[in-house]
């Protein structure tokens with residue numbers, strides 16, 4: 001469990017993190033979202049004791065970071081993939097971390113195997129691709145078999161197989177009862193991975209809620225219709241106070257009634273339908289709506305965010321993807337009393 005109480009960080013006049021209070025609970029993946037400059041990295045750095053708060057505090061299982069003895073055994077973090085000493089081999093980089101935290105050597109082989117870097121263990125990370133650097137950072141985060149894991153943009157630079165792998169790894173870590181806190185700009189990825197969301201804007205807490213509730217509360221639901229008889233449909237629905245709105249792709253969108261009701265109204269007038277599909281807005285649309293006011297840096301566009309609904313990325317998966325077998329080798333019990 002991670003607990004933030006009134007966490008605040010000011011840089012001169014700028015309040016980067018503004019009185020944040022929330023908990024990150026074990027057993028679920030918690031996504032951390034916010035527009036550019038919202039304060040996510042600053043918050044994560046304070047969680048890890050890398051920055052001092054101007055006010056408030058962070059507790060890791062009830063303790064401040066600097067009170068943790070051998071902290072890698074409590075909390076593992078991936079902040080910047082390239083924050084690795086370029087001159088040491090991947091193995092020696094992990095060895096240094098292990099030695100200063102009382103972690104046995106064999107754990108290094110385990111985590112290298114887990115992230116798929118065994119073959120390059122004796123190579124220097126300065127020659128690594130972004131994706132390999134990311135995997136080494138993840139290996140370091142996992143080294144102490146910690147109960148709490150924090151990942152800042154973990155899928156940066158990873159190829160589709162790597163993205164799939166880390167998604168399953170994070171879910172597995174949460175299923176094992178660990179606390180998993182992850183930031184990402186990739187909304188479709190977050191929708192597939194996180195169960196719970198914490199959203200900030202200009203340093204302030206904007207939402208702390210389940211993924212499903214967040215999407216339901218911050219987006220519209222509607223029914224998409226395709227018909228060769230749009231006028232007849234308009235008449236059929238108009239009598240019930242419903243207004244189909246034409247969309248550029250030739251479909252119609254109707255809010256205020258479910259698909260069954262619309263289908264019945266169309267059938268009563270014998271209107272032919274080629275499509276009748278309920279739409280859940282995507283996490284991306286919900287996020288854009290919630291944070292529209294707090295976006296600090298944005299491009300000027302002529303279109304708004306509404307109407308950008310796309311069912312892709314909307315629905316968290318039904319758990320159909322089993323965790324990769326390589327992830328099954330996780331934490332093979334070298335620790336006692338866990």
Ligand SMILES: Nc1ncnc2c1ncn2[C@@H]1O[C@H](COP(=O)(O)OP(=O)(O)OP(=O)(O)O)[C@@H](O)[C@H]1O
Nearest residue numbers: 011014015016034035036037038039040041042043
């Ligand atoms: N060392 C610093 N000195 C001055 N201002 C800073 C410093 N670090 C961060 N800031 C400012 O604090 C705000 C929050 O920055 P932060 O990097 O935490 O945001 P973020 O949500 O992680 O952004 P991004 O998604 O772009 O990575 C920004 O306005 C940033 O310019």
